[in-house]
Amino acid sequence: MAISTKPNAREASRWKVLALVRDWQLYTLLLLPVLYFLTFKYVPMLGVVIAFKDYNIFNGIWASPWVGFETFQEVFKMDGFYRALRNTFLLNLLDLVISFPIPIILAILLNELRLKWFKKGAQMILYLPHFISWVIIGGMAIQLLATNTGIVNTVLKNFGMEAIPFLTEPLYWVLTYLGIGIWQSAGWGTIIYLAALTGINKDLYEAAEVDGANRMRKIWHITLPGIKPTIIILLIINIGHMASIGFDRPFVLSNPLVTDVSEVISTYVYSIGIQSARYTIATAIGLFQAVVGLIFLLTADFISRKVNDQGIW
Incomplete structure:
Protein backbone atom coordinates (compact mmCIF):
# COMPACT_ATOMS: atom_id res chain seq x y z
CA MET A 1 0.00 0.00 0.00
CA ALA A 2 1.49 3.31 -1.05
CA ILE A 3 1.94 5.96 1.62
CA SER A 4 1.18 9.51 0.60
CA THR A 5 3.99 12.01 1.08
CA LYS A 6 1.83 15.07 0.58
CA PRO A 7 1.35 15.78 4.33
CA ASN A 8 5.14 15.60 4.82
CA ALA A 9 5.71 17.98 1.93
CA ARG A 10 3.02 20.29 3.27
CA GLU A 11 4.59 20.16 6.72
CA ALA A 12 8.05 20.96 5.33
CA SER A 13 6.63 23.89 3.38
CA ARG A 14 4.94 25.18 6.53
CA TRP A 15 8.21 24.99 8.48
CA LYS A 16 9.99 26.94 5.75
CA VAL A 17 7.40 29.71 5.96
CA LEU A 18 7.70 29.76 9.75
CA ALA A 19 11.51 29.96 9.51
CA LEU A 20 11.22 32.83 7.04
CA VAL A 21 8.84 34.71 9.35
CA ARG A 22 10.95 34.00 12.43
CA ASP A 23 14.27 35.08 10.90
CA PHE A 69 34.81 33.58 -33.34
CA GLU A 70 36.43 35.99 -35.81
CA THR A 71 37.44 38.31 -32.95
CA PHE A 72 39.29 35.50 -31.16
CA GLN A 73 41.13 34.64 -34.36
CA GLU A 74 42.24 38.26 -34.61
CA VAL A 75 43.34 38.27 -30.97
CA PHE A 76 45.47 35.14 -31.42
CA LYS A 77 47.28 36.81 -34.32
CA MET A 78 48.33 39.83 -32.22
CA ASP A 79 51.95 39.81 -31.02
CA GLY A 80 51.10 42.17 -28.16
CA PHE A 81 48.58 39.69 -26.78
CA TYR A 82 51.17 36.91 -26.47
CA ARG A 83 53.64 39.28 -24.82
CA ALA A 84 51.01 40.38 -22.29
CA LEU A 85 49.98 36.76 -21.67
CA ARG A 86 53.62 35.71 -21.14
CA ASN A 87 54.26 38.55 -18.71
CA THR A 88 51.03 37.81 -16.81
CA PHE A 89 51.99 34.18 -16.28
CA LEU A 90 55.60 35.05 -15.45
CA LEU A 91 54.78 37.71 -12.84
CA ASN A 92 52.03 35.58 -11.29
CA LEU A 93 54.31 32.56 -11.15
CA LEU A 94 57.05 34.57 -9.43
CA ASP A 95 54.46 35.97 -7.02
CA LEU A 96 53.26 32.44 -6.28
CA VAL A 97 56.75 31.04 -5.68
CA ILE A 98 58.26 34.00 -3.81
CA SER A 99 55.39 35.99 -2.31
CA PHE A 100 52.96 33.21 -1.34
CA PRO A 101 55.09 31.69 1.47
CA ILE A 102 55.86 35.07 3.09
CA PRO A 103 52.50 35.50 4.92
CA ILE A 104 52.79 31.93 6.24
CA ILE A 105 56.25 32.63 7.65
CA LEU A 106 55.14 35.96 9.14
CA ALA A 107 52.07 34.38 10.74
CA ILE A 108 54.16 31.65 12.36
CA LEU A 109 56.72 34.17 13.61
CA LEU A 110 54.01 36.42 15.06
CA ASN A 111 52.34 33.42 16.67
CA GLU A 112 55.59 32.48 18.39
CA LEU A 113 56.10 35.93 19.92
CA ARG A 114 55.57 36.07 23.67
CA LEU A 115 55.63 39.85 24.21
CA LYS A 116 52.06 40.91 23.46
CA TRP A 117 52.88 44.62 23.08
CA PHE A 118 55.62 43.85 20.53
CA LYS A 119 53.35 41.39 18.71
CA LYS A 120 50.54 43.97 18.37
CA GLY A 121 52.97 46.66 17.25
CA ALA A 122 54.51 44.36 14.63
CA GLN A 123 51.07 43.40 13.35
CA MET A 124 50.04 47.03 12.97
CA ILE A 125 53.25 47.91 11.09
CA LEU A 126 52.83 44.92 8.77
CA TYR A 127 49.14 45.60 8.06
CA LEU A 128 49.43 49.33 7.30
CA PRO A 129 50.81 49.09 3.71
CA HIS A 130 47.67 47.24 2.65
CA PHE A 131 45.61 50.39 3.19
CA ILE A 132 47.84 52.58 1.00
CA SER A 133 46.58 53.16 -2.54
CA TRP A 134 48.74 51.78 -5.35
CA VAL A 135 48.78 55.27 -6.86
CA ILE A 136 50.48 56.54 -3.71
CA ILE A 137 52.80 53.52 -3.64
CA GLY A 138 53.77 54.23 -7.25
CA GLY A 139 54.65 57.81 -6.36
CA MET A 140 56.66 56.62 -3.37
CA ALA A 141 58.53 54.14 -5.58
CA ILE A 142 59.49 56.87 -8.04
CA GLN A 143 60.65 59.19 -5.26
CA LEU A 144 62.72 56.47 -3.63
CA LEU A 145 63.96 54.35 -6.54
CA ALA A 146 64.25 56.64 -9.59
CA THR A 147 67.65 56.19 -11.24
CA ASN A 148 68.75 59.84 -11.25
CA THR A 149 66.63 61.55 -8.62
CA GLY A 150 65.55 58.76 -6.25
CA ILE A 151 66.62 58.97 -2.61
CA VAL A 152 68.14 55.45 -2.61
CA ASN A 153 70.32 56.07 -5.68
CA THR A 154 71.28 59.52 -4.44
CA VAL A 155 72.62 57.95 -1.26
CA LEU A 156 74.44 55.27 -3.26
CA LYS A 157 76.08 57.91 -5.44
CA ASN A 158 77.18 59.86 -2.37
CA PHE A 159 79.01 56.75 -1.20
CA GLY A 160 80.73 56.39 -4.58
CA MET A 161 78.54 53.53 -5.80
CA GLU A 162 76.72 53.20 -9.12
CA ALA A 163 73.02 53.92 -9.36
CA ILE A 164 70.75 50.87 -9.56
CA PRO A 165 68.10 51.05 -12.35
CA PHE A 166 65.25 49.74 -10.21
CA LEU A 167 62.51 51.00 -12.54
CA THR A 168 64.25 51.28 -15.91
CA GLU A 169 65.80 47.85 -16.61
CA PRO A 170 63.64 44.72 -17.01
CA LEU A 171 65.40 42.47 -14.46
CA TYR A 172 65.57 45.12 -11.76
CA TRP A 173 61.99 46.14 -12.52
CA VAL A 174 60.72 42.59 -11.95
CA LEU A 175 62.62 42.36 -8.65
CA THR A 176 61.26 45.76 -7.61
CA TYR A 177 57.75 44.71 -8.62
CA LEU A 178 57.97 41.59 -6.46
CA GLY A 179 59.53 43.40 -3.50
CA ILE A 180 56.94 46.16 -3.42
CA GLY A 181 54.16 43.60 -3.79
CA ILE A 182 55.44 41.64 -0.81
CA TRP A 183 55.73 44.80 1.28
CA GLN A 184 52.18 45.86 0.40
CA SER A 185 50.31 42.57 0.80
CA ALA A 186 52.27 40.16 3.01
CA GLY A 187 51.16 41.65 6.32
CA TRP A 188 47.50 41.60 5.37
CA GLY A 189 47.78 38.01 4.16
CA THR A 190 48.95 36.91 7.61
CA ILE A 191 45.48 37.64 9.05
CA ILE A 192 44.01 34.50 7.50
CA TYR A 193 46.82 32.29 8.77
CA LEU A 194 46.74 33.83 12.25
CA ALA A 195 43.02 33.07 12.35
CA ALA A 196 43.75 29.48 11.32
CA LEU A 197 46.43 29.20 14.02
CA THR A 198 43.91 30.06 16.73
CA GLY A 199 42.00 26.90 15.83
CA ILE A 200 44.90 24.58 16.70
CA ASN A 201 44.39 22.69 19.96
CA LYS A 202 46.82 24.05 22.59
CA ASP A 203 46.96 20.64 24.24
CA LEU A 204 48.99 19.41 21.28
CA TYR A 205 51.77 21.88 22.10
CA GLU A 206 51.73 20.87 25.76
CA ALA A 207 51.95 17.20 24.82
CA ALA A 208 54.84 17.96 22.49
CA GLU A 209 56.69 19.80 25.27
CA VAL A 210 56.25 16.78 27.55
CA ASP A 211 57.77 14.63 24.81
CA GLY A 212 60.76 17.01 24.65
CA ALA A 213 59.99 18.67 21.32
CA ASN A 214 61.72 22.01 20.73
CA ARG A 215 60.10 25.02 19.08
CA MET A 216 61.05 24.04 15.52
CA ARG A 217 59.69 20.53 16.02
CA LYS A 218 56.37 21.94 17.26
CA ILE A 219 56.14 24.26 14.27
CA TRP A 220 56.92 21.46 11.82
CA HIS A 221 54.70 18.76 13.34
CA ILE A 222 51.82 20.80 14.83
CA THR A 223 51.63 24.35 13.47
CA LEU A 224 52.12 23.64 9.76
CA PRO A 225 49.79 20.59 9.67
CA GLY A 226 47.24 22.65 11.60
CA ILE A 227 47.08 25.36 8.92
CA LYS A 228 47.62 23.00 6.00
CA PRO A 229 43.95 23.10 4.82
CA THR A 230 44.07 26.92 4.76
CA ILE A 231 47.35 26.89 2.83
CA ILE A 232 45.95 24.46 0.24
CA ILE A 233 42.75 26.45 -0.31
CA LEU A 234 44.61 29.74 -0.75
CA LEU A 235 47.16 28.05 -3.02
CA ILE A 236 44.38 26.72 -5.24
CA ILE A 237 42.76 30.16 -5.41
CA ASN A 238 46.10 31.75 -6.31
CA ILE A 239 46.69 29.18 -9.04
CA GLY A 240 43.22 30.00 -10.37
CA HIS A 241 44.36 33.62 -10.71
CA MET A 242 47.42 32.72 -12.78
CA ALA A 243 45.81 34.05 -15.96
CA SER A 244 44.58 37.26 -14.34
CA ILE A 245 46.43 40.07 -12.65
CA GLY A 246 45.47 43.31 -10.96
CA PHE A 247 45.56 46.49 -12.97
CA ASP A 248 46.87 49.01 -10.41
CA ARG A 249 50.20 47.44 -9.48
CA PRO A 250 51.74 46.89 -12.95
CA PHE A 251 50.19 50.09 -14.31
CA VAL A 252 51.60 52.50 -11.71
CA LEU A 253 55.03 50.86 -11.66
CA SER A 254 55.37 50.54 -15.43
CA ASN A 255 57.06 52.92 -17.84
CA PRO A 256 57.97 52.80 -21.56
CA LEU A 257 61.48 51.48 -20.83
CA VAL A 258 60.21 48.20 -19.34
CA THR A 259 57.10 47.56 -21.43
CA ASP A 260 58.50 44.20 -22.58
CA VAL A 261 58.11 42.81 -19.05
CA SER A 262 55.48 45.11 -17.52
CA GLU A 263 52.73 44.87 -20.15
CA VAL A 264 50.20 42.37 -18.74
CA ILE A 265 46.69 41.30 -19.72
CA SER A 266 44.94 43.94 -17.62
CA THR A 267 47.01 46.86 -18.93
CA TYR A 268 46.81 45.47 -22.47
CA VAL A 269 43.01 45.30 -22.27
CA TYR A 270 43.04 48.89 -20.98
CA SER A 271 45.14 50.14 -23.88
CA ILE A 272 43.14 48.17 -26.46
CA GLY A 273 39.66 48.60 -25.03
CA ILE A 274 39.70 52.10 -23.51
CA GLN A 275 42.47 54.01 -25.26
CA SER A 276 41.90 52.47 -28.71
CA ALA A 277 38.13 51.94 -28.26
CA ARG A 278 38.36 48.35 -29.57
CA TYR A 279 35.76 46.99 -27.18
CA THR A 280 35.22 43.72 -29.03
CA ILE A 281 38.92 42.82 -28.81
CA ALA A 282 39.09 43.78 -25.12
CA THR A 283 36.02 41.68 -24.28
CA ALA A 284 37.37 38.67 -26.16
CA ILE A 285 40.67 38.88 -24.26
CA GLY A 286 38.82 39.21 -20.97
CA LEU A 287 36.67 36.16 -21.75
CA PHE A 288 39.72 34.14 -22.75
CA GLN A 289 41.40 35.17 -19.50
CA ALA A 290 38.37 34.08 -17.44
CA VAL A 291 38.12 30.67 -19.15
CA VAL A 292 41.85 29.97 -18.70
CA GLY A 293 41.60 31.00 -15.04
CA LEU A 294 38.66 28.65 -14.50
CA ILE A 295 40.62 25.78 -16.09
CA PHE A 296 43.60 26.46 -13.80
CA LEU A 297 41.32 26.59 -10.77
CA LEU A 298 39.53 23.33 -11.53
CA THR A 299 42.80 21.57 -12.42
CA ALA A 300 44.50 22.69 -9.21
CA ASP A 301 41.48 21.62 -7.15
CA PHE A 302 41.39 18.21 -8.90
CA ILE A 303 45.10 17.57 -8.30
CA SER A 304 44.81 18.68 -4.66
CA ARG A 305 41.92 16.28 -4.08
CA LYS A 306 43.86 13.41 -5.62
CA VAL A 307 47.03 14.12 -3.61
CA ASN A 308 45.73 15.46 -0.28
CA ASP A 309 41.99 14.71 -0.29
CA GLN A 310 41.43 18.43 0.23
CA GLY A 311 40.02 21.06 -2.08
CA ILE A 312 37.77 24.07 -2.34
CA TRP A 313 34.55 22.10 -2.68
Whole structure:
Protein backbone atom coordinates (compact mmCIF):
# COMPACT_ATOMS: atom_id res chain seq x y z
CA MET A 1 0.00 0.00 0.00
CA ALA A 2 1.49 3.31 -1.05
CA ILE A 3 1.94 5.96 1.62
CA SER A 4 1.18 9.51 0.60
CA THR A 5 3.99 12.01 1.08
CA LYS A 6 1.83 15.07 0.58
CA PRO A 7 1.35 15.78 4.33
CA ASN A 8 5.14 15.60 4.82
CA ALA A 9 5.71 17.98 1.93
CA ARG A 10 3.02 20.29 3.27
CA GLU A 11 4.59 20.16 6.72
CA ALA A 12 8.05 20.96 5.33
CA SER A 13 6.63 23.89 3.38
CA ARG A 14 4.94 25.18 6.53
CA TRP A 15 8.21 24.99 8.48
CA LYS A 16 9.99 26.94 5.75
CA VAL A 17 7.40 29.71 5.96
CA LEU A 18 7.70 29.76 9.75
CA ALA A 19 11.51 29.96 9.51
CA LEU A 20 11.22 32.83 7.04
CA VAL A 21 8.84 34.71 9.35
CA ARG A 22 10.95 34.00 12.43
CA ASP A 23 14.27 35.08 10.90
CA TRP A 24 12.98 37.83 8.61
CA GLN A 25 15.62 40.27 9.92
CA LEU A 26 18.44 37.98 8.78
CA TYR A 27 16.88 37.50 5.35
CA THR A 28 16.44 41.26 5.04
CA LEU A 29 20.12 41.80 5.84
CA LEU A 30 21.03 39.18 3.24
CA LEU A 31 18.91 40.89 0.59
CA LEU A 32 21.31 43.80 -0.03
CA PRO A 33 24.42 41.62 -0.69
CA VAL A 34 22.35 39.39 -3.00
CA LEU A 35 21.10 42.43 -4.93
CA TYR A 36 24.66 43.77 -5.13
CA PHE A 37 26.02 40.55 -6.66
CA LEU A 38 23.08 40.23 -9.05
CA THR A 39 23.37 43.85 -10.20
CA PHE A 40 27.15 44.28 -10.43
CA LYS A 41 28.44 40.72 -10.92
CA TYR A 42 25.87 38.63 -12.78
CA VAL A 43 23.91 41.09 -14.95
CA PRO A 44 27.14 42.53 -16.50
CA MET A 45 27.99 39.00 -17.67
CA LEU A 46 25.50 39.56 -20.48
CA GLY A 47 28.07 41.94 -21.97
CA VAL A 48 30.24 38.92 -22.82
CA VAL A 49 28.31 38.62 -26.09
CA ILE A 50 30.30 41.65 -27.30
CA ALA A 51 33.20 39.23 -27.88
CA PHE A 52 31.13 37.50 -30.57
CA LYS A 53 29.84 40.66 -32.25
CA ASP A 54 31.14 43.49 -34.38
CA TYR A 55 30.26 45.87 -31.59
CA ASN A 56 29.35 49.42 -32.43
CA ILE A 57 28.83 51.81 -29.52
CA PHE A 58 26.06 53.65 -31.42
CA ASN A 59 24.13 50.48 -32.33
CA GLY A 60 24.38 48.97 -28.87
CA ILE A 61 25.11 45.40 -27.85
CA TRP A 62 22.06 43.66 -29.24
CA ALA A 63 21.81 45.57 -32.54
CA SER A 64 25.48 44.95 -33.45
CA PRO A 65 25.97 42.12 -35.97
CA TRP A 66 27.28 38.69 -34.95
CA VAL A 67 30.77 37.69 -36.14
CA GLY A 68 31.22 34.45 -34.23
CA PHE A 69 34.81 33.58 -33.34
CA GLU A 70 36.43 35.99 -35.81
CA THR A 71 37.44 38.31 -32.95
CA PHE A 72 39.29 35.50 -31.16
CA GLN A 73 41.13 34.64 -34.36
CA GLU A 74 42.24 38.26 -34.61
CA VAL A 75 43.34 38.27 -30.97
CA PHE A 76 45.47 35.14 -31.42
CA LYS A 77 47.28 36.81 -34.32
CA MET A 78 48.33 39.83 -32.22
CA ASP A 79 51.95 39.81 -31.02
CA GLY A 80 51.10 42.17 -28.16
CA PHE A 81 48.58 39.69 -26.78
CA TYR A 82 51.17 36.91 -26.47
CA ARG A 83 53.64 39.28 -24.82
CA ALA A 84 51.01 40.38 -22.29
CA LEU A 85 49.98 36.76 -21.67
CA ARG A 86 53.62 35.71 -21.14
CA ASN A 87 54.26 38.55 -18.71
CA THR A 88 51.03 37.81 -16.81
CA PHE A 89 51.99 34.18 -16.28
CA LEU A 90 55.60 35.05 -15.45
CA LEU A 91 54.78 37.71 -12.84
CA ASN A 92 52.03 35.58 -11.29
CA LEU A 93 54.31 32.56 -11.15
CA LEU A 94 57.05 34.57 -9.43
CA ASP A 95 54.46 35.97 -7.02
CA LEU A 96 53.26 32.44 -6.28
CA VAL A 97 56.75 31.04 -5.68
CA ILE A 98 58.26 34.00 -3.81
CA SER A 99 55.39 35.99 -2.31
CA PHE A 100 52.96 33.21 -1.34
CA PRO A 101 55.09 31.69 1.47
CA ILE A 102 55.86 35.07 3.09
CA PRO A 103 52.50 35.50 4.92
CA ILE A 104 52.79 31.93 6.24
CA ILE A 105 56.25 32.63 7.65
CA LEU A 106 55.14 35.96 9.14
CA ALA A 107 52.07 34.38 10.74
CA ILE A 108 54.16 31.65 12.36
CA LEU A 109 56.72 34.17 13.61
CA LEU A 110 54.01 36.42 15.06
CA ASN A 111 52.34 33.42 16.67
CA GLU A 112 55.59 32.48 18.39
CA LEU A 113 56.10 35.93 19.92
CA ARG A 114 55.57 36.07 23.67
CA LEU A 115 55.63 39.85 24.21
CA LYS A 116 52.06 40.91 23.46
CA TRP A 117 52.88 44.62 23.08
CA PHE A 118 55.62 43.85 20.53
CA LYS A 119 53.35 41.39 18.71
CA LYS A 120 50.54 43.97 18.37
CA GLY A 121 52.97 46.66 17.25
CA ALA A 122 54.51 44.36 14.63
CA GLN A 123 51.07 43.40 13.35
CA MET A 124 50.04 47.03 12.97
CA ILE A 125 53.25 47.91 11.09
CA LEU A 126 52.83 44.92 8.77
CA TYR A 127 49.14 45.60 8.06
CA LEU A 128 49.43 49.33 7.30
CA PRO A 129 50.81 49.09 3.71
CA HIS A 130 47.67 47.24 2.65
CA PHE A 131 45.61 50.39 3.19
CA ILE A 132 47.84 52.58 1.00
CA SER A 133 46.58 53.16 -2.54
CA TRP A 134 48.74 51.78 -5.35
CA VAL A 135 48.78 55.27 -6.86
CA ILE A 136 50.48 56.54 -3.71
CA ILE A 137 52.80 53.52 -3.64
CA GLY A 138 53.77 54.23 -7.25
CA GLY A 139 54.65 57.81 -6.36
CA MET A 140 56.66 56.62 -3.37
CA ALA A 141 58.53 54.14 -5.58
CA ILE A 142 59.49 56.87 -8.04
CA GLN A 143 60.65 59.19 -5.26
CA LEU A 144 62.72 56.47 -3.63
CA LEU A 145 63.96 54.35 -6.54
CA ALA A 146 64.25 56.64 -9.59
CA THR A 147 67.65 56.19 -11.24
CA ASN A 148 68.75 59.84 -11.25
CA THR A 149 66.63 61.55 -8.62
CA GLY A 150 65.55 58.76 -6.25
CA ILE A 151 66.62 58.97 -2.61
CA VAL A 152 68.14 55.45 -2.61
CA ASN A 153 70.32 56.07 -5.68
CA THR A 154 71.28 59.52 -4.44
CA VAL A 155 72.62 57.95 -1.26
CA LEU A 156 74.44 55.27 -3.26
CA LYS A 157 76.08 57.91 -5.44
CA ASN A 158 77.18 59.86 -2.37
CA PHE A 159 79.01 56.75 -1.20
CA GLY A 160 80.73 56.39 -4.58
CA MET A 161 78.54 53.53 -5.80
CA GLU A 162 76.72 53.20 -9.12
CA ALA A 163 73.02 53.92 -9.36
CA ILE A 164 70.75 50.87 -9.56
CA PRO A 165 68.10 51.05 -12.35
CA PHE A 166 65.25 49.74 -10.21
CA LEU A 167 62.51 51.00 -12.54
CA THR A 168 64.25 51.28 -15.91
CA GLU A 169 65.80 47.85 -16.61
CA PRO A 170 63.64 44.72 -17.01
CA LEU A 171 65.40 42.47 -14.46
CA TYR A 172 65.57 45.12 -11.76
CA TRP A 173 61.99 46.14 -12.52
CA VAL A 174 60.72 42.59 -11.95
CA LEU A 175 62.62 42.36 -8.65
CA THR A 176 61.26 45.76 -7.61
CA TYR A 177 57.75 44.71 -8.62
CA LEU A 178 57.97 41.59 -6.46
CA GLY A 179 59.53 43.40 -3.50
CA ILE A 180 56.94 46.16 -3.42
CA GLY A 181 54.16 43.60 -3.79
CA ILE A 182 55.44 41.64 -0.81
CA TRP A 183 55.73 44.80 1.28
CA GLN A 184 52.18 45.86 0.40
CA SER A 185 50.31 42.57 0.80
CA ALA A 186 52.27 40.16 3.01
CA GLY A 187 51.16 41.65 6.32
CA TRP A 188 47.50 41.60 5.37
CA GLY A 189 47.78 38.01 4.16
CA THR A 190 48.95 36.91 7.61
CA ILE A 191 45.48 37.64 9.05
CA ILE A 192 44.01 34.50 7.50
CA TYR A 193 46.82 32.29 8.77
CA LEU A 194 46.74 33.83 12.25
CA ALA A 195 43.02 33.07 12.35
CA ALA A 196 43.75 29.48 11.32
CA LEU A 197 46.43 29.20 14.02
CA THR A 198 43.91 30.06 16.73
CA GLY A 199 42.00 26.90 15.83
CA ILE A 200 44.90 24.58 16.70
CA ASN A 201 44.39 22.69 19.96
CA LYS A 202 46.82 24.05 22.59
CA ASP A 203 46.96 20.64 24.24
CA LEU A 204 48.99 19.41 21.28
CA TYR A 205 51.77 21.88 22.10
CA GLU A 206 51.73 20.87 25.76
CA ALA A 207 51.95 17.20 24.82
CA ALA A 208 54.84 17.96 22.49
CA GLU A 209 56.69 19.80 25.27
CA VAL A 210 56.25 16.78 27.55
CA ASP A 211 57.77 14.63 24.81
CA GLY A 212 60.76 17.01 24.65
CA ALA A 213 59.99 18.67 21.32
CA ASN A 214 61.72 22.01 20.73
CA ARG A 215 60.10 25.02 19.08
CA MET A 216 61.05 24.04 15.52
CA ARG A 217 59.69 20.53 16.02
CA LYS A 218 56.37 21.94 17.26
CA ILE A 219 56.14 24.26 14.27
CA TRP A 220 56.92 21.46 11.82
CA HIS A 221 54.70 18.76 13.34
CA ILE A 222 51.82 20.80 14.83
CA THR A 223 51.63 24.35 13.47
CA LEU A 224 52.12 23.64 9.76
CA PRO A 225 49.79 20.59 9.67
CA GLY A 226 47.24 22.65 11.60
CA ILE A 227 47.08 25.36 8.92
CA LYS A 228 47.62 23.00 6.00
CA PRO A 229 43.95 23.10 4.82
CA THR A 230 44.07 26.92 4.76
CA ILE A 231 47.35 26.89 2.83
CA ILE A 232 45.95 24.46 0.24
CA ILE A 233 42.75 26.45 -0.31
CA LEU A 234 44.61 29.74 -0.75
CA LEU A 235 47.16 28.05 -3.02
CA ILE A 236 44.38 26.72 -5.24
CA ILE A 237 42.76 30.16 -5.41
CA ASN A 238 46.10 31.75 -6.31
CA ILE A 239 46.69 29.18 -9.04
CA GLY A 240 43.22 30.00 -10.37
CA HIS A 241 44.36 33.62 -10.71
CA MET A 242 47.42 32.72 -12.78
CA ALA A 243 45.81 34.05 -15.96
CA SER A 244 44.58 37.26 -14.34
CA ILE A 245 46.43 40.07 -12.65
CA GLY A 246 45.47 43.31 -10.96
CA PHE A 247 45.56 46.49 -12.97
CA ASP A 248 46.87 49.01 -10.41
CA ARG A 249 50.20 47.44 -9.48
CA PRO A 250 51.74 46.89 -12.95
CA PHE A 251 50.19 50.09 -14.31
CA VAL A 252 51.60 52.50 -11.71
CA LEU A 253 55.03 50.86 -11.66
CA SER A 254 55.37 50.54 -15.43
CA ASN A 255 57.06 52.92 -17.84
CA PRO A 256 57.97 52.80 -21.56
CA LEU A 257 61.48 51.48 -20.83
CA VAL A 258 60.21 48.20 -19.34
CA THR A 259 57.10 47.56 -21.43
CA ASP A 260 58.50 44.20 -22.58
CA VAL A 261 58.11 42.81 -19.05
CA SER A 262 55.48 45.11 -17.52
CA GLU A 263 52.73 44.87 -20.15
CA VAL A 264 50.20 42.37 -18.74
CA ILE A 265 46.69 41.30 -19.72
CA SER A 266 44.94 43.94 -17.62
CA THR A 267 47.01 46.86 -18.93
CA TYR A 268 46.81 45.47 -22.47
CA VAL A 269 43.01 45.30 -22.27
CA TYR A 270 43.04 48.89 -20.98
CA SER A 271 45.14 50.14 -23.88
CA ILE A 272 43.14 48.17 -26.46
CA GLY A 273 39.66 48.60 -25.03
CA ILE A 274 39.70 52.10 -23.51
CA GLN A 275 42.47 54.01 -25.26
CA SER A 276 41.90 52.47 -28.71
CA ALA A 277 38.13 51.94 -28.26
CA ARG A 278 38.36 48.35 -29.57
CA TYR A 279 35.76 46.99 -27.18
CA THR A 280 35.22 43.72 -29.03
CA ILE A 281 38.92 42.82 -28.81
CA ALA A 282 39.09 43.78 -25.12
CA THR A 283 36.02 41.68 -24.28
CA ALA A 284 37.37 38.67 -26.16
CA ILE A 285 40.67 38.88 -24.26
CA GLY A 286 38.82 39.21 -20.97
CA LEU A 287 36.67 36.16 -21.75
CA PHE A 288 39.72 34.14 -22.75
CA GLN A 289 41.40 35.17 -19.50
CA ALA A 290 38.37 34.08 -17.44
CA VAL A 291 38.12 30.67 -19.15
CA VAL A 292 41.85 29.97 -18.70
CA GLY A 293 41.60 31.00 -15.04
CA LEU A 294 38.66 28.65 -14.50
CA ILE A 295 40.62 25.78 -16.09
CA PHE A 296 43.60 26.46 -13.80
CA LEU A 297 41.32 26.59 -10.77
CA LEU A 298 39.53 23.33 -11.53
CA THR A 299 42.80 21.57 -12.42
CA ALA A 300 44.50 22.69 -9.21
CA ASP A 301 41.48 21.62 -7.15
CA PHE A 302 41.39 18.21 -8.90
CA ILE A 303 45.10 17.57 -8.30
CA SER A 304 44.81 18.68 -4.66
CA ARG A 305 41.92 16.28 -4.08
CA LYS A 306 43.86 13.41 -5.62
CA VAL A 307 47.03 14.12 -3.61
CA ASN A 308 45.73 15.46 -0.28
CA ASP A 309 41.99 14.71 -0.29
CA GLN A 310 41.43 18.43 0.23
CA GLY A 311 40.02 21.06 -2.08
CA ILE A 312 37.77 24.07 -2.34
CA TRP A 313 34.55 22.10 -2.68
